[in-house]
Amino acid sequence: MEQIEFNYSAKRKVPKSAHVGVVGSGDLEVLLEPSEDEVAHVFIRTSVDGFRDTWKAVLDRFFARYNGAVRIQINDAGATPGIVHLRLEQAVEVSER
Amino acid sequence: MSSKGYSANFINRQSFIELDARERTKALFDEGTSRELVGPFDRVESPWLPMQGVTPQEDDGCVVMKGKITGQAAVVVALEGAFQGGSIGEVSGAKMTAALDLACADNAKGIRTSAVILLETGGVRLQEANLGLAAIAELMGSILALRKYAPVICLTAGTVGCFGGMSLAAGLASYVVMTREARLGMNGPEVIEQENGIEEFDSSDRALIWAIHGGEQRYAMGLADALVDDDTHQVADAVRHFTSKGVPAVHRSSQVELYRSRLETLDTSQQWDPKEFRALWGTNGVRKGKR
Numbered sequence: 001m002e003q004i005e006f007n008y009s010a011k012r013k014v015p016k017s018a019h020v021g022v023v024g025s026g027d028l029e030v031l032l033e034p035s036e037d038e039v040a041h042v043f044i045r046t047s048v049d050g051f052r053d054t055w056k057a058v059l060d061r062f063f064a065r066y067n068g069a070v071r072i073q074i075n076d077a078g079a080t081p082g083i084v085h086l087r088l089e090q091a092v093e094v095s096e097r
Numbered sequence: 098m099s100s101k102g103y104s105a106n107f108i109n110r111q112s113f114i115e116l117d118a119r120e121r122t123k124a125l126f127d128e129g130t131s132r133e134l135v136g137p138f139d140r141v142e143s144p145w146l147p148m149q150g151v152t153p154q155e156d157d158g159c160v161v162m163k164g165k166i167t168g169q170a171a172v173v174v175a176l177e178g179a180f181q182g183g184s185i186g187e188v189s190g191a192k193m194t195a196a197l198d199l200a201c202a203d204n205a206k207g208i209r210t211s212a213v214i215l216l217e218t219g220g221v222r223l224q225e226a227n228l229g230l231a232a233i234a235e236l237m238g239s240i241l242a243l244r245k246y247a248p249v250i251c252l253t254a255g256t257v258g259c260f261g262g263m264s265l266a267a268g269l270a271s272y273v274v275m276t277r278e279a280r281l282g283m284n285g286p287e288v289i290e291q292e293n294g295i296e297e298f299d300s301s302d303r304a305l306i307w308a309i310h311g312g313e314q315r316y317a318m319g320l321a322d323a324l325v326d327d328d329t330h331q332v333a334d335a336v337r338h339f340t341s342k343g344v345p346a347v348h349r350s351s352q353v354e355l356y357r358s359r360l361e362t363l364d365t366s367q368q369w370d371p372k373e374f375r376a377l378w379g380t381n382g383v384r385k386g387k388r
Contacts (some may be wrong), residue, residue, distance in 0.1 A: 001150045001151065001152055017138060019136070019137045019138065020129070022117055022177055022178055022179045022180055023152055023153070023158075023179075023180050023181075024177075026274055027179065029154055029155065031155060033136065033138065038273065045147070045153075046152065047150070047152045054155055075152050075155065076152060077152055078325030
């Protein structure tokens with residue numbers, strides 16, 4: 001299991017927390033909570049080691065369009081980049097519903 | 098029933114199996130009455146999995162909700178089959194047991210609280226070995242204590258099914274509800290094949306597996322009390338039926354003499370056909386419904 005952290009700049013508060021997904025094969029769990037500071041923090045725990053660059057690419061793309069000040073915890077069981085992106089977007093949708 | 102009518106029902110139904118543990122749990126309560134206890138944001142996760150390089154889940158694969166079913170207090174505990182095969186570890190076991198013990202305490206105070214346990218599990222989580230075994234023993238104790246006051250309903254919808262030590266917990270439940278897709282048994286097909294050879298059980302033979310462990314067979318043999326379609330309304334209806342029905346006069350697991358005499362008179366020199374068991378032991382003559 002590998003632990004990875006990223007930080008991104010953020011511009012706005014988010015209304016509420018969201019929890020989506022399951023730590024099942026090929027899937028992941030995303031916990032999204034409002035952050036106090038103006039930074040988006042991402043904490044990843046993944047069962048597949050050695051994909052830091054891929055995680056960075058997925059999150060760079062996600063945060064190119066999302067500017068919420070959040071703490072995101074990801075517990076991953078080998079999800080593909082596409083699934084990761086969908087789960088992140090689902091978490092945002094739930095948090096802003 | 099025409100094939101046209103059937104497919105419309107099939108297409109329009111709200112699948113229960115496709116829901117995750119949290120959605121399943123919520124679907125059983127009266128609308129808007131449920132609240133989650135020790136949810137993912139409380140971050141009560143397994144301390145043992147990360148030590149072994151396994152990613153934990155924030156709720157340890159166990160969802161606990163309190164609320165009302167047909168206006169009466171109820172607690173629903175669900176295991177998430179997609180996380181580590183729904184296995185029972187120290188944390189998920191403690192959550193389940195604590196929920197049932199709190200329900201028991203409420204009943205003792207005169208607040209009637211029934212319990213529903215949604216079991217999609219292969220049993221003990223091997224990474225937590227003895228702690229998982231202890232958790233199942235505690236859980237069984239809690240079910241026995243609670244079922245004196247209020248019904249404990251075990252719901253196995255599939256597709257993981259309920260195996261290993263948790264099948265014993267299911268056996269103690271006041272009522273067992275299954276779908277045709279679900280399976281219930283002590284040893285799973287692969288374990289039987291591994292221990293006794295392919296002549297005993299071919300674990301690649303899916304028709305054989307469902308003929309023995311499947312929900313329809315378990316219901317027909319009298320080991321489950323309701324067989325429902327994979328339909329959220331039907332599942333919730335069955336749960337409401339049994340929470341309202343109250344504690345059974347005699348629990349299945351208390352019928353020791355009945356099952357002992359059945360086993361004693363069973364001729365094991367021949368290979369039995371699963372269908373013959375339905376005739377021999379079955380009390381549920383109809384293909385579908387509730388007792």
